Amino acid sequence: MSLLVNIFGLLLIAAIVWWFWLAGRKNGGEHYTDTLEILVKDGVYDPDWIEVPAGEEITLHFRREDPSPCAEYVVFTDLDISKQLTVHKVTELNLPALQKGEYPFTCQMKMYRGLLVAG
Ligand SMILES: [Cu+2]
Incomplete structure (x- = not known):
């Protein structure tokens, strides 16, 4: 029993x-489109998991609605890319063509966390 x-x-x-x-x-x-906005608010990126095409340059759009310093930068550690985000505005971030793989992105203290999946 x-x-x-x-x-x-x-x-x-x-x-x-x-x-x-x-x-x-x-x-x-979420699938990447060139109008996709990533909301930066309340400690999360929304969406926080984005499928992007490999081998193409893409532009991400971050809409930062969190004025706290925590959300100020988005950092792609593996790509050595970071960008300062403006509060209540959309900040564009250009990425080079990526190889297939996973690319985490975070705020500078790694509290905000997201993942790009290139395929
Ligand atoms: Cu932070």
Whole structure:
């Protein structure tokens, strides 16, 4: 009996992990367009998971609505690119053509976190 309970428990955990993983990807993921705006507010980038085309120069648009210094810069550590964001304005950030892969972006203290997925 307890074995059955354990198996059921494991299956339940697996189902929950699976569901959250899928749901997270679905909610967070957004396809890049040249009009996509990334909202910078309340400690999160929205969207915080963006699919972008590899091998093309792209321009990201950050709309910063958080006046706190925390949100002032967006930093792409792997690309050695950072940009100061203006409050209540849209700041454009040009990126070079990317190879396939994942490129995290953060504020300078790494409290805001997002991910570009080039593919
Ligand atoms: Cu910060």
